[in-house]
Amino acid sequence: MVKICCIGAGYVGGPTMAVIALKCPEVQVAVVDIAAPRINAWNSDHLPIYEPGLEEVVKECRGKNLFFSTDVEKHVAEADIVFVSVNTPTKTQGLGAGKAADLTYWESAARMIADVSKSDKIVVEKSTVPVKTAEAIEKILTHNRKGINFTILSNPEFLAEGTAIKDLFNPDRVLIGGRETPEGAKAIKALKDVYAHWVPEDRILCTNLWSAELSKLAANAFLAQRISSVNAMSALCEATGADVSQVSHAIGTDSRIGPKFLSSSVGFGGSCFQKDILNLVYICECNGLPEVANYWKQVIRVNDYQKTRFVNRVVASMFNTVSGKKVAILGFAFKKDTGDTRETPAIDVCKGLLGDKARLSIYDPQVTEEQIKKDLSMNKFDWDHPAHLQPTSPNSIVKTVSVVWDAYEATKDAHAVCILTEWEEFRKLDYQKMFDNMQKPAFIFDGRNVVDVDSLRKIGFIVYSIGKPLDSWLKDMPAVA
Ligand code: UDX
Ligand code: ADP
Numbered sequence: 001m002v003k004i005c006c007i008g009a010g011y012v013g014g015p016t017m018a019v020i021a022l023k024c025p026e027v028q029v030a031v032v033d034i035a036a037p038r039i040n041a042w043n044s045d046h047l048p049i050y051e052p053g054l055e056e057v058v059k060e061c062r063g064k065n066l067f068f069s070t071d072v073e074k075h076v077a078e079a080d081i082v083f084v085s086v087n088t089p090t091k092t093q094g095l096g097a098g099k100a101a102d103l104t105y106w107e108s109a110a111r112m113i114a115d116v117s118k119s120d121k122i123v124v125e126k127s128t129v130p131v132k133t134a135e136a137i138e139k140i141l142t143h144n145r146k147g148i149n150f151t152i153l154s155n156p157e158f159l160a161e162g163t164a165i166k167d168l169f170n171p172d173r174v175l176i177g178g179r180e181t182p183e184g185a186k187a188i189k190a191l192k193d194v195y196a197h198w199v200p201e202d203r204i205l206c207t208n209l210w211s212a213e214l215s216k217l218a219a220n221a222f223l224a225q226r227i228s229s230v231n232a233m234s235a236l237c238e239a240t241g242a243d244v245s246q247v248s249h250a251i252g253t254d255s256r257i258g259p260k261f262l263s264s265s266v267g268f269g270g271s272c273f274q275k276d277i278l279n280l281v282y283i284c285e286c287n288g289l290p291e292v293a294n295y296w297k298q299v300i301r302v303n304d305y306q307k308t309r310f311v312n313r314v315v316a317s318m319f320n321t322v323s324g325k326k327v328a329i330l331g332f333a334f335k336k337d338t339g340d341t342r343e344t345p346a347i348d349v350c351k352g353l354l355g356d357k358a359r360l361s362i363y364d365p366q367v368t369e370e371q372i373k374k375d376l377s378m379n380k381f382d383w384d385h386p387a388h389l390q391p392t393s394p395n396s397i398v399k400t401v402s403v404v405w406d407a408y409e410a411t412k413d414a415h416a417v418c419i420l421t422e423w424e425e426f427r428k429l430d431y432q433k434m435f436d437n438m439q440k441p442a443f444i445f446d447g448r449n450v451v452d453v454d455s456l457r458k459i460g461f462i463v464y465s466i467g468k469p470l471d472s473w474l475k476d477m478p479a480v481a
Helices: 013-023 036-042 054-061 072-078 104-116 133-143 164-169 182-195 209-240 244-252 273-286 290-317 345-355 369-377 396-400 407-411 431-436 453-459
Strands: 003-007 028-032 066-069 081-084 121-125 150-154 174-178 204-208 326-330 359-363 401-403 416-419 443-446 462-465
Touching: 003 013, 003 072, 013 028, 013 054, 013 066, 013 081, 013 164, 028 072, 036 066, 054 164, 066 072, 072 104, 081 104, 081 182, 104 121, 104 133, 121 133, 121 182, 133 150, 133 209, 150 182, 150 209, 174 182, 174 209, 182 204, 204 209, 209 244, 209 273, 209 290, 273 290, 290 345, 290 416, 290 443, 290 462, 326 345, 326 407, 345 359, 345 369, 359 407, 369 401, 407 431, 431 453, 453 462
Parallel strands: 003 028, 003 081, 028 066, 081 121, 121 150, 174 204, 326 359, 326 416, 359 401, 416 443, 443 462
Antiparallel strands: 150 174
């Protein structure tokens, strides 16, 4: 029986291993983590992450061929294939600060694998890591190997949160990178055999190690670049009276461009896009390619510009001050159908509004008060450390923030509403009821283009919807970014 162990029971490790267990009943899968609360949650009725369809898969396999445990060393020692899916934060100090990946957790996982192993193992890089990490890990393993053979593979994960189970069931492709040696080829085949249980052979792409690692960074950079491109257009649309949704639709029908990832928004978030681009930028700089580095840096700059632009619109529209005014925030997660808040644009928008002394009332269907308050008081990049190692900076700002469990409560007596996540339920709210209970003039700032602008204007709202023709009110109050 093949035994798989995954180090790191997070957004990638948990769902990926659950699906492997479901699709490969004869394979035994153990997911291990140093965070006991996380493992306890995986073993309970309240999984630590919200992901449509995940609960069903976990319930089907847990206790049969899927196990969650804190006994990291035991399961690693027993495994034939070890996936590593631990945190890879951006460095905040020292060489490469603000860009380079901090491989502390990866390195300690690799040393532990070398330490406890008594049989040959395939070690699979699953968390996104900078190009050539596999080489570094290989060195750590071989220099500490005590006669054991380790073969390293890169198998980047392309699932998107909110659709993780769907993506894992039916991936566009599975990418496996390995050394071009007989051992490398053997290891690639072993991993390919696992995925071949449900993924058609022609969708399993095999490359060398560096290509696999770089492809992951490149894919995320390309996707993020599309969003920054359309968001750049949204600013021009607002300035000229075009409608960004119409522009997106028009360009997306070109089969060479395609319709996906062209929705203008308040900015992209999530644990990958910014981090991966920063990594890419750092690698380019290290390789003496400043022009290439600057090209990709611009994708992040436009994303930051979009968030700042949104905050400036809110403040400028409301007579240049939101001081003491109640502003309702609908949606805090970085996208719909997830409770994940990592790098969510809501953090920067909320901090911007708090900087102008607004009082915030926040509602998100999946994000807890504890998480929101933690996010608003954390320093940039600190989110990506294991929970028990996250530095907290005590912050008085959170006193002006309340978190509620209902959209109508959040908007009651508010001067303005900001929609920051495209949750389906925000399309179906009773906006007349909301309007009746708000201060006047009542503003809606839609950062996700979810509301029907015309019907809201009929109710009496002053509406800003990103990239759409401006309300006459807003035209007279231009916001400089
Ligand atoms: C991304 C990649 O899609 C995935 O392949 C990779 O494995 C991890 O990173 P994820 O971050 O989970 O996945 O979500 P994604 O759907 O890519 O959305 C990222 C951000 O872009 C979200 O904040 C989303 O709201 C935003 N977005 C997406 C837009 O603003 N407009 C769009 O058209 C699409
Ligand atoms: P991702 O989105 O890539 O899955 P997460 O942050 O959700 O990232 O998950 C990473 C997990 O890895 C965390 O739960 C963390 O506790 C765990 N982890 C980090 N270092 C180790 C380690 N050395 N051994 C076991 N688990 C680890």
